[in-house]
Amino acid sequence: MDTLRVRDAKDLEEVVRAAIANEQPLEIIGHGTKRGIGHAMATNAVLDVSALSAVTSYEPNELIVTLQAGAPLADVLSMIDSKNQQFAFEPMNTAPLLGTPALGTIGGMIAAGLAGPRRIKAGGARDHLLGAHAVSGFGDSFKTGGKVVKNVTGYDLCKLLAGSWGTLAVMTEVTLKVMPKPEAERTLLLRGLDDAAANKAMTAALGSPFDVSAAAHLPKSAFRATTEGLGDTAGKGEALTVLRLEGITASAAHRAGSLRELLAPFGTATLVEDAASSALWATIRDVLPFAASGALGAWPVWRIVCPPASGAALGTQLARETGGELIYDWGGGLIWAALPPKDDAHAPAMRLRAGAVGGHAMLIRAAEDVRQSVDVFHPQAPGIAALSERVRAGFDPKTILNRGRLMRSPAA
Amino acid sequence: MAIMMPASDQAVLARRAEIVAALRAIVPGEGVIDSAAEMRAYESDGLTAYRQPPMVVVLPDTTEQVSLVLKYCAGQGIKVVPRGSGTSLSGGALPLEDGVLLGLGKFKRIREIDFDNRVVVTEPGVTNLAISQAVAHAGFYYAPDPSSQIACSIGGNVAENSGGVHCLKYGMTTNNVLGCEIVLMSGEILRIGGKGCENPGYDLMGVITGSEGLLGVITEITVRILQKPETARALMVGFAQVEAAGECVARIIGAGIIPGGMEMMDKPAIHAAEAFVHAGYPLDVEALLIIELDGPKIEVDELITRVEAIANGCGSTTCQISTSEAERNLFWAGRKAAFPAVGRISPDYLCMDGTIPRGALPKALARIRDLSEKYQLGCANVFHAGDGNLHPLILYDANKPGEIERAEAFGADILRACVEFGGVLTGEHGVGIEKRDLMPEMFSEIDLNQQQRIKCAFDAQGLLNPGKVFPTLHRCAELGRMHVHAGKLAFPDIPRF
Numbered sequence: 001m002d003t004l005r006v007r008d009a010k011d012l013e014e015v016v017r018a019a020i021a022n023e024q025p026l027e028i029i030g031h032g033t034k035r036g037i038g039h040a041m042a043t044n045a046v047l048d049v050s051a052l053s054a055v056t057s058y059e060p061n062e063l064i065v066t067l068q069a070g071a072p073l074a075d076v077l078s079m080i081d082s083k084n085q086q087f088a089f090e091p092m093n094t095a096p097l098l099g100t101p102a103l104g105t106i107g108g109m110i111a112a113g114l115a116g117p118r119r120i121k122a123g124g125a126r127d128h129l130l131g132a133h134a135v136s137g138f139g140d141s142f143k144t145g146g147k148v149v150k151n152v153t154g155y156d157l158c159k160l161l162a163g164s165w166g167t168l169a170v171m172t173e174v175t176l177k178v179m180p181k182p183e184a185e186r187t188l189l190l191r192g193l194d195d196a197a198a199n200k201a202m203t204a205a206l207g208s209p210f211d212v213s214a215a216a217h218l219p220k221s222a223f224r225a226t227t228e229g230l231g232d233t234a235g236k237g238e239a240l241t242v243l244r245l246e247g248i249t250a251s252a253a254h255r256a257g258s259l260r261e262l263l264a265p266f267g268t269a270t271l272v273e274d275a276a277s278s279a280l281w282a283t284i285r286d287v288l289p290f291a292a293s294g295a296l297g298a299w300p301v302w303r304i305v306c307p308p309a310s311g312a313a314l315g316t317q318l319a320r321e322t323g324g325e326l327i328y329d330w331g332g333g334l335i336w337a338a339l340p341p342k343d344d345a346h347a348p349a350m351r352l353r354a355g356a357v358g359g360h361a362m363l364i365r366a367a368e369d370v371r372q373s374v375d376v377f378h379p380q381a382p383g384i385a386a387l388s389e390r391v392r393a394g395f396d397p398k399t400i401l402n403r404g405r406l407m408r409s410p411a412a
Numbered sequence: 413m414a415i416m417m418p419a420s421d422q423a424v425l426a427r428r429a430e431i432v433a434a435l436r437a438i439v440p441g442e443g444v445i446d447s448a449a450e451m452r453a454y455e456s457d458g459l460t461a462y463r464q465p466p467m468v469v470v471l472p473d474t475t476e477q478v479s480l481v482l483k484y485c486a487g488q489g490i491k492v493v494p495r496g497s498g499t500s501l502s503g504g505a506l507p508l509e510d511g512v513l514l515g516l517g518k519f520k521r522i523r524e525i526d527f528d529n530r531v532v533v534t535e536p537g538v539t540n541l542a543i544s545q546a547v548a549h550a551g552f553y554y555a556p557d558p559s560s561q562i563a564c565s566i567g568g569n570v571a572e573n574s575g576g577v578h579c580l581k582y583g584m585t586t587n588n589v590l591g592c593e594i595v596l597m598s599g600e601i602l603r604i605g606g607k608g609c610e611n612p613g614y615d616l617m618g619v620i621t622g623s624e625g626l627l628g629v630i631t632e633i634t635v636r637i638l639q640k641p642e643t644a645r646a647l648m649v650g651f652a653q654v655e656a657a658g659e660c661v662a663r664i665i666g667a668g669i670i671p672g673g674m675e676m677m678d679k680p681a682i683h684a685a686e687a688f689v690h691a692g693y694p695l696d697v698e699a700l701l702i703i704e705l706d707g708p709k710i711e712v713d714e715l716i717t718r719v720e721a722i723a724n725g726c727g728s729t730t731c732q733i734s735t736s737e738a739e740r741n742l743f744w745a746g747r748k749a750a751f752p753a754v755g756r757i758s759p760d761y762l763c764m765d766g767t768i769p770r771g772a773l774p775k776a777l778a779r780i781r782d783l784s785e786k787y788q789l790g791c792a793n794v795f796h797a798g799d800g801n802l803h804p805l806i807l808y809d810a811n812k813p814g815e816i817e818r819a820e821a822f823g824a825d826i827l828r829a830c831v832e833f834g835g836v837l838t839g840e841h842g843v844g845i846e847k848r849d850l851m852p853e854m855f856s857e858i859d860l861n862q863q864q865r866i867k868c869a870f871d872a873q874g875l876l877n878p879g880k881v882f883p884t885l886h887r888c889a890e891l892g893r894m895h896v897h898a899g900k901l902a903f904p905d906i907p908r909f
Contacts, residue, residue: 059769060666061666062769063665119609123587126615126618127583136862140862141858142856143856146854147769147834148800148836150575150579150584150796150800150839152572152573152841153836153837153843153847154843154854154859155622155866156621156622157862157866159615159617159619160618160866162615164614179670180669206530207528207530208639209640209642211641211708248711248714250714251710254711305609306608307526307529307531307607308530308607308609309526330609333608358608378612378613380612383602387602388616390868392614393892394869394891394892395865397892
């Protein structure tokens, strides 16, 4: 394994150009925290961009930050936190789920595009990436977007880069939108609801004028008693349905009161405030009940996105068929499913059931041999797959970048 | 016409009668328009300085017809220009002499309203406002609100990634669209996304949004809808200097407040608007801010107090706070009528659309004043101040020789200044033909080639809406070719671990 640790964007461009000339595919890494997601890559050369770690500029009043792609996410988060700002899409920390040590880099955050609970209100990584400089598989340094929020100049290639898992271009610098942190947060907590009732409660809350910024449901589980971050809400693994309100203190408190009345038919909600509320949502964001170090650490984990109101019906069916454990986020529109180990990680059932409701399922955690035998990413309809491949080839015609990560090689 | 469009294909024009007949076989009845008189309605969009009748107009009413029309045109090498309501301000729907104009006006049906999933599935010809109206009874609305919302179609909004006054807080079209049905130039029908938050694979919906009708023809759209805020109130704040108004905008954002809308007008715009709608705007100020806060009443009341204090701290000379819906609407009336109001004081005007970092507002205004002097043309400025989106209105008289050319040169200089100050050529109106030839001010040839390779992935023949967005057209085969870079065949000398 040859690791090339580039010092700057110029180095990076030269490495990619040399790789193209040699037809040598490259695996692109920052801190390598998400290397376990996707298929094993058909290469033995690693391009490490973690040395491109500078903060180019941070302008709190403009609500933007420009960073090199290798900037450590932890440092960036603490920098913007010092100005009372945040990435509103709540990027997930995959380290606990995957059992890796660090938070990773900004480039990895964008390339994976894994947004947290506020996705339903504030959008995902795609909605916060304003501009990027990158090196394509043509060996060309190009830029797209800009440093302002409102911009329709040319095609929005940022959208393609976000969530591309490094298969289109190697980002060198990105400009991201930052947002003020809410002054206060309040979480309403309902206990003991089954999945169907919880989905109804979340739908009612998200359809209300109370500006709910997150809605999640943790079904009854025998495995959750020791999960950190849940504090005294963990109980004995009883079902928890949680709804978050954020904003200025008076408003969050007022809306929490109104929402509690609205949800009275589902039970009497209790209130969790500020730090305890934050800890609770970090637990959900990072899927700590399924942490690699926990009781379900050896189980494969699926990430399913579906129409939110279909969540409970889909999840209940999947749990029944597989004996798995679930966590619902995004008002039912995101289901984390940890399933008992099996050679194919229950892939046929996951794909069939998710697809039937217009959803899709990604195998975010599984042993390498399992990932060799099933598709990690949800297979697409033939026309979309063909168009996506043409788009990919328009960035990287020789498939130099992260070859094989998104799709199993035909030989496997 | 000052701008060069792709050369007309004489062979196609010579076969016009045959092409019209073939299109009639696909779209029967009144769906094909070929008389010069009737086609005149389609010769221009909202950028009325440019006019060109199309070869023929087709108005299909099913996805299958759209597919057959495109497949036929692709097979025959005929160019196609898609059109929604024709309100583009950048010439995105300007027809081509040898092209089929494909109007989506018959796609007028809202297909599904799904309150549980908070989405509306709609045909592209439905107007932006009609979506909000269709869900208003349940307290919902569709957030992006371009000024043309009573007329503009949602399909056009997706094509242009339209914004509006409220996009500072609620995002642009791209942040509010979940999926679509799209027909490629080949006639292939694809479905992308749906009612879920995210789509698998590359974000094709994201790159289609704002692609200005060059990638495909959208025949169905899924948008997300939101609950209407409980209440909204506005402040109208006057300043003796533009700089103070700019500072006020920066401090509001800096205080962590994201207003529903935050608009600025300069003195010429204030005077024109006041003369037109009598909104009670102060006439002795250099800049006026309209700041709207929306949400629960308790929150709005608190934020109004905070914003008022910030405005006072920035030296505001007048500050009115709306106490009723009627008063709030009155504050907005002048701003919303700013374009027609300017139309009353000048025979013609050009509306520009650059975006700059908020902090560069005073600098940009000073530059515009200098340019106004240089070109000897007046300019009224309205801004979406919260997101730095400028709409300078350049006043000219098309009947005076040389004024339109001077106005265009003035406008181009403003956009160059936007890029110089760290901004972009267009915030919400699109590139179209209007800003096409300025694209190299912002993007290198490499940047533009990378964008055009996306075009090739969707439309390899380059038949869909050619001549828009890109100043130079390349053949896809040329764009796909690899260049050997300086013959460097070995990895460079860098640390290895």
